[in-house]
Amino acid sequence: MLSPARVLVIDDDETIRTAVVTALGAEGFAVHGLADGSDLPEQLTAFVPDLVVLDWMLPGASGIRLASTIRTSSDAAVVMLTARDEVDDRLRGFSEGVDDYVVKPFAVAELIARVTAVLRRRGRIPSVIEIGDLVVDPEAARITRGGEPLDLTATEFRLLGFLAESRGRTVSKTQILTQVWGYDDYDPNLVAVHLSAPRRQMETRGPRRTPPARGLGYRMSA
Numbered sequence: 001m002l003s004p005a006r007v008l009v010i011d012d013d014e015t016i017r018t019a020v021v022t023a024l025g026a027e028g029f030a031v032h033g034l035a036d037g038s039d040l041p042e043q044l045t046a047f048v049p050d051l052v053v054l055d056w057m058l059p060g061a062s063g064i065r066l067a068s069t070i071r072t073s074s075d076a077a078v079v080m081l082t083a084r085d086e087v088d089d090r091l092r093g094f095s096e097g098v099d100d101y102v103v104k105p106f107a108v109a110e111l112i113a114r115v116t117a118v119l120r121r122r123g124r125i126p127s128v129i130e131i132g133d134l135v136v137d138p139e140a141a142r143i144t145r146g147g148e149p150l151d152l153t154a155t156e157f158r159l160l161g162f163l164a165e166s167r168g169r170t171v172s173k174t175q176i177l178t179q180v181w182g183y184d185d186y187d188p189n190l191v192a193v194h195l196s197a198p199r200r201q202m203e204t205r206g207p208r209r210t211p212p213a214r215g216l217g218y219r220m221s222a
Contacts, residue, residue, distance in 0.1 A: 005124040008049035037066040056082035071097035109169040163220040172217035
């Protein structure tokens with residue numbers, strides 16, 4: 001069995017840092033938090049993170065400089081927290097080895113889902129997600145319930161996969177649109193439309209798994 005994935009959180013905002021560290025710890029990750037990057041080299045060898053959640057705007061060395069440091073001395077993944085959402089900024093980050101972005105302000109559920117997805121792609125957590133009799137296999141692009149495969153489009157598969165990764169937590173339509181479609185200026189009704197067909201398939205085989213959360217979004221029942 002794999003040991004818990006190790007996540008280093010670097011953010012000078014104590015409220016954000018504490019919330020992220022607490023939430024990731026509750027998900028079973030081994031987590032350590034830092035207020036800036038001054039101790040990063042030491043932590044890369046002592047804590048040996050599998051992933052670093054890194055704020056772009058930090059005192060001292062910026063997050064983008066620290067991302068470069070991580071790339072030269074570690075194989076840890078990087079998820080950047082930033083208020084900078086311009087294409088040029090994101091491209092600069094990707095050129096420095098950033099694996100994913102979460103734009104501030106953000107919901108902790110979205111951050112956890114993105115951290116989980118990156119670690120799953122890197123093989124640090126199991127790729128197959130099991131929620132009762134619902135099994136999501138990202139590598140095979142296959143979702144089954146009660147052993148029977150669901151007939152899904154590519155978008156429906158990504159949608160159910162994201163909800164499965166966020167199981168037990170409510171995710172908003174905006175979060176879903178951002179994660180599944182890539183940005184949030186689509187009609188939010190698209191979520192309900194694309195969820196209706198797989199939901200009908202699932203509910204013919206067992207209890208409802210994706211109840212709406214009274215106008216807040218959706219939640220995959222754990």
